[in-house]
Amino acid sequence: MEVAFISGKGGTGKSCISSAFISIAKQVIAVDCDVDAANMYLIFPQTNKKESAYISGKHAFIDQSKCTQCGLCEQLCRFDAVKKVLGKIEIDTVSCDGCALCYRECPSNAIQMINSDKSKLYYGDFRYGKIIYGRLAPGEENSGKFVSVIRQYAKEQAEKNNIDTIILDGPPGIGCPVMSTITGVDKVVIITEPSMSGLSDMKRTIDVANEFVKDIYVIINKYDLNLDVVNVIKEYCSEMNINIIAYLPFDKQIVDAMIDGKTIIEYNSSSDIAKKINDAYQIVFNS
Amino acid sequence: MKIAIASGKGGTGKTFVSTNLFQIFQSSGHHTLLVDCDVECPNSLIFFKLKKISDTLVMEYRPKIDLDKCNYCGRCSDYCEYNAIFCIPELEQIRLLSNLCHGCEACAVACKQNAIKDSKTEIGKISFFTDSYNHIFIEGRMKEGKISSVPVIKSTIKEASFLSYDYMILDSSPGTSCPFIQTATRADYIIIVTEPTPFGLSDLQQAVETLDTLNKNYGVIINRAGLGNADVYDYLNKNHIPILAEIPFSKEIAHLYSEGKLAVSYIDDVNELFKGIYNNIIDNGSSIY
Numbered sequence: 001m002e003v004a005f006i007s008g009k010g011g012t013g014k015s016c017i018s019s020a021f022i023s024i025a026k027q028v029i030a031v032d033c034d035v036d037a038a039n040m041y042l043i044f045p046q047t048n049k050k051e052s053a054y055i056s057g058k059h060a061f062i063d064q065s066k067c068t069q070c071g072l073c074e075q076l077c078r079f080d081a082v083k084k085v086l087g088k089i090e091i092d093t094v095s096c097d098g099c100a101l102c103y104r105e106c107p108s109n110a111i112q113m114i115n116s117d118k119s120k121l122y123y124g125d126f127r128y129g130k131i132i133y134g135r136l137a138p139g140e141e142n143s144g145k146f147v148s149v150i151r152q153y154a155k156e157q158a159e160k161n162n163i164d165t166i167i168l169d170g171p172p173g174i175g176c177p178v179m180s181t182i183t184g185v186d187k188v189v190i191i192t193e194p195s196m197s198g199l200s201d202m203k204r205t206i207d208v209a210n211e212f213v214k215d216i217y218v219i220i221n222k223y224d225l226n227l228d229v230v231n232v233i234k235e236y237c238s239e240m241n242i243n244i245i246a247y248l249p250f251d252k253q254i255v256d257a258m259i260d261g262k263t264i265i266e267y268n269s270s271s272d273i274a275k276k277i278n279d280a281y282q283i284v285f286n287s
Numbered sequence: 288m289k290i291a292i293a294s295g296k297g298g299t300g301k302t303f304v305s306t307n308l309f310q311i312f313q314s315s316g317h318h319t320l321l322v323d324c325d326v327e328c329p330n331s332l333i334f335f336k337l338k339k340i341s342d343t344l345v346m347e348y349r350p351k352i353d354l355d356k357c358n359y360c361g362r363c364s365d366y367c368e369y370n371a372i373f374c375i376p377e378l379e380q381i382r383l384l385s386n387l388c389h390g391c392e393a394c395a396v397a398c399k400q401n402a403i404k405d406s407k408t409e410i411g412k413i414s415f416f417t418d419s420y421n422h423i424f425i426e427g428r429m430k431e432g433k434i435s436s437v438p439v440i441k442s443t444i445k446e447a448s449f450l451s452y453d454y455m456i457l458d459s460s461p462g463t464s465c466p467f468i469q470t471a472t473r474a475d476y477i478i479i480v481t482e483p484t485p486f487g488l489s490d491l492q493q494a495v496e497t498l499d500t501l502n503k504n505y506g507v508i509i510n511r512a513g514l515g516n517a518d519v520y521d522y523l524n525k526n527h528i529p530i531l532a533e534i535p536f537s538k539e540i541a542h543l544y545s546e547g548k549l550a551v552s553y554i555d556d557v558n559e560l561f562k563g564i565y566n567n568i569i570d571n572g573s574s575i576y
Protein backbone atom coordinates (compact mmCIF):
# COMPACT_ATOMS: atom_id res chain seq x y z
CA MET A 1 0.00 0.00 0.00
CA GLU A 2 1.14 3.47 -0.90
CA VAL A 3 0.16 6.28 1.50
CA ALA A 4 0.96 9.97 0.99
CA PHE A 5 1.03 12.74 3.59
CA ILE A 6 0.22 16.26 2.42
CA SER A 7 -1.01 19.44 4.05
CA GLY A 8 -1.28 22.51 1.85
CA LYS A 9 0.06 24.72 4.63
CA GLY A 10 3.66 24.02 5.54
CA GLY A 11 4.86 23.13 9.00
CA THR A 12 1.70 21.37 10.14
CA GLY A 13 3.69 18.26 11.00
CA LYS A 14 3.79 16.13 7.84
CA SER A 15 7.34 14.90 8.33
CA CYS A 16 6.99 14.24 12.07
CA ILE A 17 3.77 12.29 11.66
CA SER A 18 4.79 10.41 8.53
CA SER A 19 8.08 9.38 10.19
CA ALA A 20 6.09 8.18 13.18
CA PHE A 21 3.98 6.07 10.80
CA ILE A 22 7.19 4.68 9.32
CA SER A 23 8.47 3.63 12.71
CA ILE A 24 5.19 1.82 13.34
CA ALA A 25 5.21 0.12 9.93
CA LYS A 26 8.78 -1.13 10.50
CA GLN A 27 9.21 -2.65 7.01
CA VAL A 28 8.83 0.24 4.66
CA ILE A 29 10.04 2.22 1.68
CA ALA A 30 10.23 5.79 2.97
CA VAL A 31 10.01 8.49 0.33
CA ASP A 32 10.54 12.18 0.93
CA CYS A 33 8.78 13.94 -1.95
CA ASP A 34 9.62 17.42 -0.70
CA VAL A 35 12.51 17.90 -3.11
CA ASP A 36 12.68 21.57 -2.15
CA ALA A 37 13.32 20.99 1.51
CA ALA A 38 13.78 17.32 2.34
CA ASN A 39 13.83 16.63 6.06
CA MET A 40 13.08 13.00 6.65
CA TYR A 41 16.70 11.95 6.26
CA LEU A 42 17.49 13.89 9.44
CA ILE A 43 15.38 11.43 11.43
CA PHE A 44 16.39 8.42 9.35
CA PRO A 45 20.10 8.62 8.59
CA GLN A 46 21.16 6.36 5.78
CA THR A 47 23.75 3.68 5.55
CA ASN A 48 24.98 2.57 2.20
CA LYS A 49 24.06 5.97 0.83
CA LYS A 50 24.15 6.39 -2.91
CA GLU A 51 23.33 9.29 -5.12
CA SER A 52 22.63 9.89 -8.75
CA ALA A 53 22.21 13.07 -10.77
CA TYR A 54 18.74 14.05 -11.82
CA ILE A 55 18.40 16.05 -15.01
CA SER A 56 15.64 18.44 -14.17
CA GLY A 57 15.47 19.95 -17.61
CA LYS A 58 17.45 22.15 -19.93
CA HIS A 59 18.27 25.79 -20.14
CA ALA A 60 19.48 27.97 -22.95
CA PHE A 61 23.04 29.21 -23.19
CA ILE A 62 24.26 31.89 -25.59
CA ASP A 63 27.56 31.64 -27.41
CA GLN A 64 28.49 35.32 -27.45
CA SER A 65 31.00 34.85 -30.26
CA LYS A 66 28.19 33.79 -32.60
CA CYS A 67 25.43 36.09 -31.36
CA THR A 68 24.64 39.00 -33.67
CA GLN A 69 22.35 40.69 -31.12
CA CYS A 70 19.42 40.47 -33.55
CA GLY A 71 17.00 40.15 -30.64
CA LEU A 72 14.77 37.45 -32.15
CA CYS A 73 15.17 35.26 -29.07
CA GLU A 74 14.08 38.12 -26.86
CA GLN A 75 10.93 38.53 -28.97
CA LEU A 76 10.11 34.83 -28.91
CA CYS A 77 10.69 34.12 -25.24
CA ARG A 78 7.48 33.85 -23.22
CA PHE A 79 9.31 33.51 -19.91
CA ASP A 80 11.11 36.88 -19.82
CA ALA A 81 14.36 34.93 -19.73
CA VAL A 82 16.17 36.80 -22.49
CA LYS A 83 17.44 40.23 -21.59
CA LYS A 84 19.77 42.76 -23.08
CA VAL A 85 22.36 43.67 -20.46
CA LEU A 86 24.86 46.39 -21.47
CA GLY A 87 24.06 45.81 -25.12
CA LYS A 88 24.61 42.07 -24.85
CA ILE A 89 21.90 39.43 -25.03
CA GLU A 90 21.88 37.26 -21.94
CA ILE A 91 19.81 34.36 -20.66
CA ASP A 92 18.49 34.46 -17.14
CA THR A 93 18.73 30.77 -16.29
CA VAL A 94 16.37 31.16 -13.34
CA SER A 95 13.56 32.34 -15.62
CA CYS A 96 14.44 30.06 -18.55
CA ASP A 97 11.83 27.31 -18.81
CA GLY A 98 13.82 25.21 -21.26
CA CYS A 99 11.28 25.38 -24.10
CA ALA A 100 14.17 25.55 -26.60
CA LEU A 101 12.31 27.86 -28.95
CA CYS A 102 15.19 30.36 -29.02
CA TYR A 103 17.61 27.53 -29.73
CA ARG A 104 15.54 26.29 -32.66
CA GLU A 105 14.91 29.67 -34.18
CA CYS A 106 18.24 31.48 -33.70
CA PRO A 107 19.39 32.39 -37.22
CA SER A 108 23.07 32.28 -36.24
CA ASN A 109 22.92 29.05 -34.21
CA ALA A 110 24.30 30.92 -31.24
CA ILE A 111 22.15 29.17 -28.67
CA GLN A 112 22.76 25.79 -27.12
CA MET A 113 20.57 23.86 -24.71
CA ILE A 114 22.41 22.67 -21.63
CA ASN A 115 21.22 20.01 -19.20
CA SER A 116 20.35 21.21 -15.73
CA ASP A 117 21.98 18.36 -13.84
CA LYS A 118 22.76 19.74 -10.41
CA SER A 119 19.79 18.11 -8.70
CA LYS A 120 20.44 14.86 -6.89
CA LEU A 121 18.53 11.71 -6.05
CA TYR A 122 19.65 9.99 -2.85
CA TYR A 123 18.85 6.48 -1.74
CA GLY A 124 20.02 4.02 0.83
CA ASP A 125 19.13 1.81 3.75
CA PHE A 126 17.78 3.01 7.05
CA ARG A 127 16.60 1.30 10.19
CA TYR A 128 13.20 0.33 8.77
CA GLY A 129 14.00 -0.43 5.15
CA LYS A 130 14.89 1.80 2.23
CA ILE A 131 14.77 5.57 2.11
CA ILE A 132 14.67 7.71 -1.01
CA TYR A 133 14.72 11.46 -1.34
CA GLY A 134 15.70 14.15 -3.75
CA ARG A 135 17.28 17.54 -3.61
CA LEU A 136 16.45 20.03 -6.30
CA ALA A 137 19.37 22.36 -6.94
CA PRO A 138 18.66 26.05 -6.30
CA GLY A 139 16.61 27.46 -9.14
CA GLU A 140 16.10 24.21 -10.98
CA GLU A 141 12.56 23.27 -11.76
CA ASN A 142 10.31 20.46 -12.78
CA SER A 143 9.88 19.28 -9.23
CA GLY A 144 6.72 17.41 -10.28
CA LYS A 145 8.66 15.26 -12.71
CA PHE A 146 11.37 14.77 -10.12
CA VAL A 147 8.78 13.45 -7.67
CA SER A 148 7.54 10.98 -10.31
CA VAL A 149 11.10 9.77 -10.87
CA ILE A 150 11.61 9.32 -7.12
CA ARG A 151 8.33 7.43 -6.79
CA GLN A 152 9.13 5.19 -9.73
CA TYR A 153 12.41 4.31 -8.08
CA ALA A 154 10.60 3.67 -4.79
CA LYS A 155 8.24 1.23 -6.49
CA GLU A 156 11.13 -0.67 -8.04
CA GLN A 157 12.79 -0.89 -4.63
CA ALA A 158 9.54 -2.08 -3.06
CA GLU A 159 9.28 -4.90 -5.56
CA LYS A 160 12.90 -5.86 -5.40
CA ASN A 161 12.94 -6.02 -1.62
CA ASN A 162 9.49 -7.47 -1.18
CA ILE A 163 8.28 -4.56 0.89
CA ASP A 164 4.67 -3.64 0.32
CA THR A 165 4.38 -0.43 2.31
CA ILE A 166 5.43 2.84 0.74
CA ILE A 167 5.06 6.02 2.81
CA LEU A 168 5.39 9.34 1.02
CA ASP A 169 6.09 12.60 2.81
CA GLY A 170 4.77 15.31 0.49
CA PRO A 171 5.74 18.91 -0.13
CA PRO A 172 3.62 21.86 1.05
CA GLY A 173 1.30 23.68 -1.35
CA ILE A 174 -1.11 22.28 -3.90
CA GLY A 175 0.99 22.58 -7.06
CA CYS A 176 2.62 20.16 -9.43
CA PRO A 177 4.90 18.29 -6.96
CA VAL A 178 1.91 17.71 -4.68
CA MET A 179 -0.16 16.31 -7.53
CA SER A 180 2.78 14.09 -8.50
CA THR A 181 2.98 12.89 -4.90
CA ILE A 182 -0.64 11.76 -4.74
CA THR A 183 -1.23 10.51 -8.29
CA GLY A 184 -2.07 6.82 -8.06
CA VAL A 185 -1.49 6.37 -4.32
CA ASP A 186 -3.94 4.25 -2.35
CA LYS A 187 -4.56 6.69 0.46
CA VAL A 188 -3.88 10.30 1.33
CA VAL A 189 -3.51 11.66 4.84
CA ILE A 190 -3.95 15.42 5.13
CA ILE A 191 -2.31 17.00 8.16
CA THR A 192 -3.88 20.26 9.21
CA GLU A 193 -3.87 22.57 12.22
CA PRO A 194 -6.74 24.53 13.71
CA SER A 195 -5.89 28.01 12.50
CA MET A 196 -7.69 30.15 9.95
CA SER A 197 -4.79 29.59 7.53
CA GLY A 198 -4.63 25.87 8.22
CA LEU A 199 -8.34 25.61 7.51
CA SER A 200 -8.19 27.57 4.28
CA ASP A 201 -5.24 25.51 3.01
CA MET A 202 -6.89 22.25 4.05
CA LYS A 203 -9.95 23.06 1.94
CA ARG A 204 -7.81 23.68 -1.12
CA THR A 205 -5.83 20.52 -0.42
CA ILE A 206 -9.00 18.41 -0.12
CA ASP A 207 -10.23 19.81 -3.45
CA VAL A 208 -7.00 18.78 -5.15
CA ALA A 209 -6.79 15.39 -3.40
CA ASN A 210 -10.38 14.59 -4.41
CA GLU A 211 -9.30 14.71 -8.03
CA PHE A 212 -6.79 11.93 -7.49
CA VAL A 213 -7.67 9.67 -4.59
CA LYS A 214 -10.77 8.12 -3.03
CA ASP A 215 -9.46 7.40 0.45
CA ILE A 216 -8.67 10.67 2.17
CA TYR A 217 -8.11 11.05 5.90
CA VAL A 218 -7.48 14.13 8.01
CA ILE A 219 -5.31 14.45 11.10
CA ILE A 220 -5.68 17.64 13.14
CA ASN A 221 -2.34 18.43 14.69
CA LYS A 222 -2.02 20.79 17.67
CA TYR A 223 -5.81 20.52 18.01
CA ASP A 224 -5.73 22.16 21.45
CA LEU A 225 -4.56 25.43 19.89
CA ASN A 226 -8.06 26.52 18.96
CA LEU A 227 -11.11 24.35 19.60
CA ASP A 228 -13.44 26.70 17.74
CA VAL A 229 -11.54 26.17 14.52
CA VAL A 230 -11.43 22.42 15.27
CA ASN A 231 -15.22 22.47 15.18
CA VAL A 232 -15.24 24.25 11.84
CA ILE A 233 -12.82 21.64 10.46
CA LYS A 234 -15.04 18.86 11.82
CA GLU A 235 -18.10 20.29 10.14
CA TYR A 236 -16.31 20.75 6.87
CA CYS A 237 -14.88 17.23 6.88
CA SER A 238 -18.22 15.65 7.67
CA GLU A 239 -19.74 17.62 4.81
CA MET A 240 -17.02 16.32 2.52
CA ASN A 241 -17.39 12.82 3.94
CA ILE A 242 -13.82 12.70 5.18
CA ASN A 243 -12.82 10.81 8.29
CA ILE A 244 -10.78 12.70 10.91
CA ILE A 245 -8.58 9.96 12.31
CA ALA A 246 -6.66 11.79 15.03
CA TYR A 247 -6.68 14.88 17.17
CA LEU A 248 -3.09 15.35 18.25
CA PRO A 249 -2.28 17.73 21.10
CA PHE A 250 0.59 20.17 20.97
CA ASP A 251 3.48 18.35 22.59
CA LYS A 252 6.99 19.70 23.03
CA GLN A 253 8.26 16.12 22.98
CA ILE A 254 7.80 16.17 19.19
CA VAL A 255 10.65 18.71 18.97
CA ASP A 256 12.70 16.91 21.62
CA ALA A 257 12.36 13.69 19.65
CA MET A 258 13.42 15.46 16.45
CA ILE A 259 16.54 16.84 18.14
CA ASP A 260 17.28 13.33 19.36
CA GLY A 261 16.94 12.03 15.80
CA LYS A 262 13.95 9.90 16.73
CA THR A 263 10.30 9.67 15.86
CA ILE A 264 7.83 10.32 18.67
CA ILE A 265 7.02 6.59 18.71
CA GLU A 266 10.68 5.77 19.34
CA TYR A 267 11.16 8.64 21.77
CA ASN A 268 8.19 7.96 24.03
CA SER A 269 5.81 5.28 22.86
CA SER A 270 3.63 5.58 25.94
CA SER A 271 2.93 9.29 25.42
CA ASP A 272 -0.60 10.34 24.62
CA ILE A 273 0.40 11.65 21.20
CA ALA A 274 2.26 8.43 20.29
CA LYS A 275 -0.80 6.37 21.20
CA LYS A 276 -3.05 8.57 19.10
CA ILE A 277 -0.72 8.32 16.13
CA ASN A 278 -0.70 4.57 16.57
CA ASP A 279 -4.52 4.47 16.51
CA ALA A 280 -4.52 6.57 13.35
CA TYR A 281 -2.01 4.20 11.79
CA GLN A 282 -4.28 1.24 12.46
CA ILE A 283 -7.19 3.01 10.75
CA VAL A 284 -5.14 3.87 7.66
CA PHE A 285 -3.42 0.51 7.26
CA ASN A 286 -5.86 -1.99 8.69
CA SER A 287 -9.24 -0.81 7.53
CA MET B 288 11.60 49.07 -1.33
CA LYS B 289 10.41 45.51 -1.72
CA ILE B 290 10.87 43.18 1.25
CA ALA B 291 10.25 39.47 0.73
CA ILE B 292 9.41 37.23 3.67
CA ALA B 293 10.66 33.75 2.89
CA SER B 294 11.65 30.45 4.47
CA GLY B 295 12.94 27.13 3.29
CA LYS B 296 10.71 25.14 5.59
CA GLY B 297 6.97 25.66 5.54
CA GLY B 298 5.06 26.77 8.58
CA THR B 299 7.90 28.66 10.26
CA GLY B 300 5.87 31.86 10.36
CA LYS B 301 6.22 33.73 7.05
CA THR B 302 2.63 34.88 7.06
CA PHE B 303 2.85 35.72 10.75
CA VAL B 304 5.88 37.95 10.10
CA SER B 305 4.48 39.46 6.87
CA THR B 306 1.17 40.51 8.37
CA ASN B 307 2.55 41.84 11.64
CA LEU B 308 5.40 43.67 9.96
CA PHE B 309 2.96 45.19 7.50
CA GLN B 310 0.90 46.48 10.41
CA ILE B 311 3.95 48.16 11.97
CA PHE B 312 5.06 49.70 8.66
CA GLN B 313 1.70 51.16 7.81
CA SER B 314 1.02 52.41 11.34
CA SER B 315 4.38 54.21 11.19
CA GLY B 316 2.98 56.25 8.33
CA HIS B 317 4.59 54.51 5.38
CA HIS B 318 2.59 53.80 2.31
CA THR B 319 2.88 50.01 2.41
CA LEU B 320 1.45 47.26 0.26
CA LEU B 321 0.96 43.70 1.43
CA VAL B 322 1.30 41.23 -1.40
CA ASP B 323 0.57 37.55 -0.88
CA CYS B 324 2.79 35.65 -3.32
CA ASP B 325 2.14 32.25 -1.79
CA VAL B 326 -0.26 31.65 -4.65
CA GLU B 327 -0.75 27.95 -3.92
CA CYS B 328 -1.95 28.65 -0.40
CA PRO B 329 -2.51 32.39 0.09
CA ASN B 330 -3.38 33.25 3.68
CA SER B 331 -2.15 36.67 4.66
CA LEU B 332 -5.38 38.51 3.98
CA ILE B 333 -7.25 36.48 6.57
CA PHE B 334 -5.74 38.82 9.18
CA PHE B 335 -7.46 41.97 7.93
CA LYS B 336 -11.00 43.16 7.41
CA LEU B 337 -11.03 43.81 3.71
CA LYS B 338 -13.26 44.79 0.87
CA LYS B 339 -12.47 43.53 -2.60
CA ILE B 340 -11.83 46.21 -5.21
CA SER B 341 -11.17 44.15 -8.29
CA ASP B 342 -9.87 40.91 -9.83
CA THR B 343 -7.45 40.47 -12.69
CA LEU B 344 -7.29 37.06 -14.29
CA VAL B 345 -3.89 35.56 -15.04
CA MET B 346 -4.07 33.96 -18.44
CA GLU B 347 -1.61 31.70 -20.17
CA TYR B 348 -1.28 30.79 -23.81
CA ARG B 349 -2.69 27.49 -25.01
CA PRO B 350 -2.63 26.48 -28.65
CA LYS B 351 -5.86 25.84 -30.49
CA ILE B 352 -5.42 23.56 -33.46
CA ASP B 353 -7.47 24.35 -36.56
CA LEU B 354 -8.05 20.86 -37.99
CA ASP B 355 -9.13 22.26 -41.36
CA LYS B 356 -5.69 23.73 -41.87
CA CYS B 357 -3.54 21.13 -40.08
CA ASN B 358 -1.69 18.77 -42.43
CA TYR B 359 -0.44 16.54 -39.59
CA CYS B 360 3.21 17.23 -40.40
CA GLY B 361 4.13 16.81 -36.73
CA ARG B 362 6.38 19.84 -36.65
CA CYS B 363 4.57 21.37 -33.66
CA SER B 364 4.94 18.12 -31.78
CA ASP B 365 8.68 18.07 -32.53
CA TYR B 366 9.00 21.62 -31.27
CA CYS B 367 7.16 20.92 -28.03
CA GLU B 368 9.67 20.19 -25.26
CA TYR B 369 6.90 19.28 -22.84
CA ASN B 370 5.29 16.47 -24.86
CA ALA B 371 2.05 18.39 -24.81
CA ILE B 372 1.24 17.76 -28.47
CA PHE B 373 0.75 14.22 -29.58
CA CYS B 374 0.74 13.70 -33.34
CA ILE B 375 0.72 10.58 -35.52
CA PRO B 376 1.14 11.80 -39.11
CA GLU B 377 0.32 8.36 -40.64
CA LEU B 378 -3.06 8.25 -38.93
CA GLU B 379 -3.74 11.97 -39.28
CA GLN B 380 -4.17 12.23 -35.54
CA ILE B 381 -3.25 15.21 -33.42
CA ARG B 382 -4.05 15.88 -29.78
CA LEU B 383 -3.21 18.61 -27.34
CA LEU B 384 -2.47 17.52 -23.76
CA SER B 385 -3.33 20.85 -22.20
CA ASN B 386 -2.13 19.86 -18.71
CA LEU B 387 1.43 19.47 -19.93
CA CYS B 388 1.53 22.75 -21.88
CA HIS B 389 3.76 25.49 -20.47
CA GLY B 390 2.50 28.15 -22.86
CA CYS B 391 5.83 28.74 -24.62
CA GLU B 392 4.18 29.18 -28.04
CA ALA B 393 6.88 27.14 -29.79
CA CYS B 394 4.16 25.15 -31.59
CA ALA B 395 2.71 28.31 -33.10
CA VAL B 396 6.15 29.28 -34.40
CA ALA B 397 6.70 25.73 -35.68
CA CYS B 398 3.46 25.52 -37.66
CA LYS B 399 3.86 26.48 -41.30
CA GLN B 400 0.15 25.95 -42.09
CA ASN B 401 -1.06 28.70 -39.83
CA ALA B 402 -3.18 26.05 -38.16
CA ILE B 403 -2.36 26.98 -34.58
CA LYS B 404 -4.41 29.74 -33.11
CA ASP B 405 -3.69 31.65 -29.99
CA SER B 406 -6.11 30.94 -27.18
CA LYS B 407 -5.83 31.60 -23.49
CA THR B 408 -6.56 29.63 -20.36
CA GLU B 409 -7.02 30.97 -16.88
CA ILE B 410 -4.28 29.82 -14.52
CA GLY B 411 -4.91 32.15 -11.63
CA LYS B 412 -6.28 35.37 -10.31
CA ILE B 413 -4.89 38.53 -8.77
CA SER B 414 -7.26 40.23 -6.35
CA PHE B 415 -7.02 43.76 -5.00
CA PHE B 416 -8.50 44.60 -1.63
CA THR B 417 -8.69 47.61 0.62
CA ASP B 418 -9.34 48.15 4.34
CA SER B 419 -11.06 51.07 6.07
CA TYR B 420 -7.77 53.02 6.06
CA ASN B 421 -7.47 52.71 2.27
CA HIS B 422 -4.43 50.46 2.39
CA ILE B 423 -4.07 48.19 -0.58
CA PHE B 424 -3.72 44.43 -0.26
CA ILE B 425 -2.97 42.17 -3.18
CA GLU B 426 -3.37 38.43 -3.37
CA GLY B 427 -2.22 36.06 -6.09
CA ARG B 428 -4.12 32.80 -6.22
CA MET B 429 -3.28 29.90 -8.48
CA LYS B 430 -6.20 27.97 -9.89
CA GLU B 431 -6.40 24.51 -8.33
CA GLY B 432 -4.99 21.76 -10.51
CA LYS B 433 -2.61 24.02 -12.43
CA ILE B 434 0.97 22.93 -12.83
CA SER B 435 3.15 25.94 -12.25
CA SER B 436 2.64 28.77 -9.84
CA VAL B 437 5.48 30.80 -11.32
CA PRO B 438 3.51 32.77 -13.95
CA VAL B 439 0.93 33.71 -11.31
CA ILE B 440 3.64 34.90 -8.91
CA LYS B 441 5.34 36.94 -11.64
CA SER B 442 2.09 38.60 -12.67
CA THR B 443 1.11 39.32 -9.07
CA ILE B 444 4.33 41.18 -8.31
CA LYS B 445 4.19 42.94 -11.68
CA GLU B 446 0.65 44.19 -11.05
CA ALA B 447 1.59 45.30 -7.53
CA SER B 448 4.59 47.21 -8.86
CA PHE B 449 2.32 49.41 -10.97
CA LEU B 450 0.94 50.90 -7.76
CA SER B 451 2.71 53.58 -5.79
CA TYR B 452 4.27 52.57 -2.47
CA ASP B 453 7.10 53.22 -0.03
CA TYR B 454 7.36 49.62 1.05
CA MET B 455 6.02 46.44 -0.43
CA ILE B 456 5.90 43.33 1.74
CA LEU B 457 5.90 40.10 -0.24
CA ASP B 458 4.72 36.99 1.56
CA SER B 459 6.52 34.23 -0.34
CA SER B 460 5.75 30.53 -0.74
CA PRO B 461 7.85 28.00 1.18
CA GLY B 462 10.72 26.07 -0.34
CA THR B 463 13.83 27.11 -2.19
CA SER B 464 12.91 26.39 -5.78
CA CYS B 465 11.23 28.43 -8.49
CA PRO B 466 8.28 29.96 -6.61
CA PHE B 467 10.61 31.16 -3.85
CA ILE B 468 13.21 32.42 -6.31
CA GLN B 469 10.63 34.28 -8.38
CA THR B 470 9.68 36.27 -5.31
CA ALA B 471 13.22 36.66 -3.96
CA THR B 472 14.77 37.93 -7.20
CA ARG B 473 12.19 40.70 -7.34
CA ALA B 474 12.86 41.86 -3.77
CA ASP B 475 15.46 44.33 -2.48
CA TYR B 476 15.78 42.60 0.85
CA ILE B 477 14.77 39.19 2.12
CA ILE B 478 13.79 38.14 5.60
CA ILE B 479 14.13 34.40 6.15
CA VAL B 480 11.93 33.07 8.92
CA THR B 481 13.22 29.93 10.60
CA GLU B 482 12.74 27.95 13.78
CA PRO B 483 15.48 26.53 16.02
CA THR B 484 14.89 22.86 15.17
CA PRO B 485 16.87 20.38 13.06
CA PHE B 486 14.28 20.67 10.26
CA GLY B 487 14.38 24.45 10.50
CA LEU B 488 18.17 24.50 10.27
CA SER B 489 18.36 22.15 7.32
CA ASP B 490 15.87 24.19 5.30
CA LEU B 491 17.43 27.48 6.40
CA GLN B 492 20.79 26.35 5.05
CA GLN B 493 19.21 25.59 1.70
CA ALA B 494 17.48 28.97 1.57
CA VAL B 495 20.76 30.72 2.41
CA GLU B 496 22.58 28.76 -0.27
CA THR B 497 19.99 29.83 -2.84
CA LEU B 498 20.01 33.49 -1.82
CA ASP B 499 23.81 33.53 -1.98
CA THR B 500 23.63 32.22 -5.54
CA LEU B 501 21.23 35.04 -6.33
CA ASN B 502 23.49 37.54 -4.60
CA LYS B 503 20.76 38.89 -2.35
CA ASN B 504 20.83 40.70 0.97
CA TYR B 505 19.02 38.96 3.76
CA GLY B 506 18.54 38.64 7.49
CA VAL B 507 16.95 35.99 9.65
CA ILE B 508 14.11 35.99 12.13
CA ILE B 509 14.10 33.08 14.56
CA ASN B 510 10.54 32.20 15.38
CA ARG B 511 9.46 29.99 18.30
CA ALA B 512 12.73 30.77 20.08
CA GLY B 513 13.13 28.70 23.21
CA LEU B 514 11.88 25.58 21.47
CA GLY B 515 14.53 23.27 20.02
CA ASN B 516 18.27 23.77 20.35
CA ALA B 517 21.17 26.15 19.64
CA ASP B 518 22.30 24.77 16.28
CA VAL B 519 20.50 27.44 14.23
CA TYR B 520 22.23 30.17 16.27
CA ASP B 521 25.62 28.54 15.86
CA TYR B 522 25.12 28.30 12.13
CA LEU B 523 24.04 31.93 11.80
CA ASN B 524 26.89 33.23 13.96
CA LYS B 525 29.47 31.17 12.17
CA ASN B 526 28.32 32.47 8.80
CA HIS B 527 27.88 36.07 9.99
CA ILE B 528 24.22 36.14 9.03
CA PRO B 529 22.34 38.87 10.90
CA ILE B 530 19.59 37.83 13.31
CA LEU B 531 16.91 40.50 12.98
CA ALA B 532 14.79 39.27 15.84
CA GLU B 533 13.88 36.33 18.01
CA ILE B 534 10.20 35.74 18.53
CA PRO B 535 9.66 33.62 21.62
CA PHE B 536 7.63 30.45 21.45
CA SER B 537 4.32 31.32 23.03
CA LYS B 538 0.91 29.70 23.07
CA GLU B 539 -0.67 33.14 23.24
CA ILE B 540 0.94 34.16 19.93
CA ALA B 541 -0.04 30.85 18.34
CA HIS B 542 -3.61 31.23 19.55
CA LEU B 543 -3.95 34.78 18.19
CA TYR B 544 -2.57 33.57 14.89
CA SER B 545 -5.03 30.70 14.77
CA GLU B 546 -7.88 33.17 15.22
CA GLY B 547 -6.61 35.31 12.38
CA LYS B 548 -5.50 38.14 14.68
CA LEU B 549 -2.33 40.24 14.62
CA ALA B 550 -0.10 39.70 17.65
CA VAL B 551 1.36 43.24 17.42
CA SER B 552 -2.09 44.63 18.19
CA TYR B 553 -2.54 42.51 21.32
CA ILE B 554 0.85 41.83 22.90
CA ASP B 555 3.12 44.77 23.76
CA ASP B 556 6.33 42.71 23.75
CA VAL B 557 5.60 41.42 20.27
CA ASN B 558 4.82 44.96 19.14
CA GLU B 559 8.23 46.09 20.48
CA LEU B 560 9.93 43.19 18.71
CA PHE B 561 8.41 44.09 15.36
CA LYS B 562 9.23 47.78 15.88
CA GLY B 563 12.81 46.63 16.35
CA ILE B 564 12.73 44.77 13.04
CA TYR B 565 11.14 47.80 11.39
CA ASN B 566 13.83 50.15 12.76
CA ASN B 567 16.51 47.76 11.65
CA ILE B 568 15.17 47.80 8.10
CA ILE B 569 14.60 51.58 8.03
CA ASP B 570 18.08 52.28 9.46
CA ASN B 571 19.86 49.91 7.13
CA GLY B 572 17.60 50.63 4.21
CA SER B 573 20.11 52.63 2.22
CA SER B 574 22.92 50.12 2.71
CA ILE B 575 20.58 47.27 1.91
CA TYR B 576 19.89 48.65 -1.55
